[in-house]
Amino acid sequence: MFFVRTLRAALVGVLCLALPALAGDPPLGEAKMSTANKAAAKVLKARMQEERPEDYAVLQKVEAAEVVVVSGEYDRVEDVLREVGVPHVVVTPMQLARTPLNAKQLLIINCSGSLGPKGLEKVRKFVNAGGFLYTTDWALTNVVEKAFPGFIAFNGRETADDVVEVQVKESSGSNLLKHLHLANANPKWWLEGSSYPIRVLAPDKVEVLVESREMKKKYGAAPVAVMFRYGDGKVLHIASHFYLQRNQVRSVAEAKKGGAYLKEDAKLSKKAAEALANDEDVKNAQAGDLQSAYAAQQMTSNLVIERKKDQARIDQLYSKTLAQPAPASRASAGLGSGTRVKVVEQKGEKVKVRSMEGDEAWVDLAAVK
Template structure:
């Protein structure tokens, strides 16, 4: 399955996410719609392009080259996304660490495990030196109560996650601090480690989120009869859409399998959840700050 096929799956997943959130999580959906361009800073990557997913769900962002990073000012209310590979940022590591320490949200993918996270947080995690093949593995949620994962999987199935050739498996060094959100037993059997998505807190309310492989999945794999069903089946059977609701997005769903839609939807909804939860944290932070200022002014 090529890039064009998954692009169609992402278009379908964006429509599914939009309609589902409007119906089931209207307040969260409004938070997502109000995100400003300055809230998200993305460092361009050679191999990953998280910004493509944001484009599909109409979330604005500031896109910069790595050599522009030290020229911009960050504030702890922002989300900083560093696409794989994260090269050319050796002189920016202290700035990134300070950003997280002061309460910022750092989101990295694949090789940034080695180029960014391992350099800044050497006692937390590292690359296990066993790169993957161009492969697909079944994944499962570890913490179903985590807000980042809300609404991602309806069925007790294991979606298929694409591993780019030479993706970097995550070895956790401090399991008390680093939390696994999504894992894969298949990944562990093949490449020695099972974490797919991890997170940890740092400093004064800062958060780090990292995932193996690329966020914008360029292919999936249809392993079961369920995967070979249609995206329309996925919307009706597992997302509780009515026939009328499916008809409204029929154009986007046509030609997309359930397996493709599920893989694309899981990443799209996950990113939406991350942005929503960070915006909620920022709103609480600003409300608290304003309350303190009001008390001090009296």
């Protein structure tokens, strides 16, 4: 599985170099999943406008610079964001180390997440300063374990190309889990071959949001989506991918066409279900595919909304300003006069301050206003 996936990445790289004039990337996964992802986005937007208009309004206010996506070989969360209508910026793994980041942003790293030392340090500083990080699959070992050791790890058992039923821990009260169920059935989660199951190393610090009893039985670890705090920020990691590329039908309801499913099974108002039932993407989507794509899209949208809402907290954290510049050091860039900072430590008349970019310096207490 590892060889197949790596070979595919190499071929994609060669094609990108040989055919630079091609516009856009081909859809990932099975062709029918492109339709399911389009249909799911339409259902998500209709449901949010009806049942969570305040959250939907927040989603509409997101600006491209607030969501930074690091491109990957095996996943494309940028396709999910585009379908849902969330503006964003895409950078390559090599560009990340030179990309300005600050604590108000959401950083999303597609699998595989091969960043290099400078990129990893950039990510660590970003989260420590208050940023939100969202990663998937192989980024578990390539990013999370390296930048944030001691929280979660790969359990050592790669998955097959598989689909498992998942259980959403709604009792946690997390806003990230709002509306993940489109019907009463549990969503399905696709695991690409060689996906990395998640082992929780610090149960007292890591919150499991979504798990799978089926995944635990097959691969020795139940967590599918986990979150932990680091410094003033948060890290959310999921097993496998943001963008649903394959699915499995396991019930009569899941085998229905999308329009019938929305009318008969989905948690939608009659008005919304009837309005969507005649949409071409919804009509051509299979219910099980639509439901699974919807769950992944809704979690991503919820995170974007919570990041936007959380920006007020960041403003409060960085409520001080420097009255005079702080020189650069080997560990950090210099901080200019007027930089917004947070005081993180004090020793006598000296204080350590941190900027929203994650840079730190010791300055005179009197220099902080």
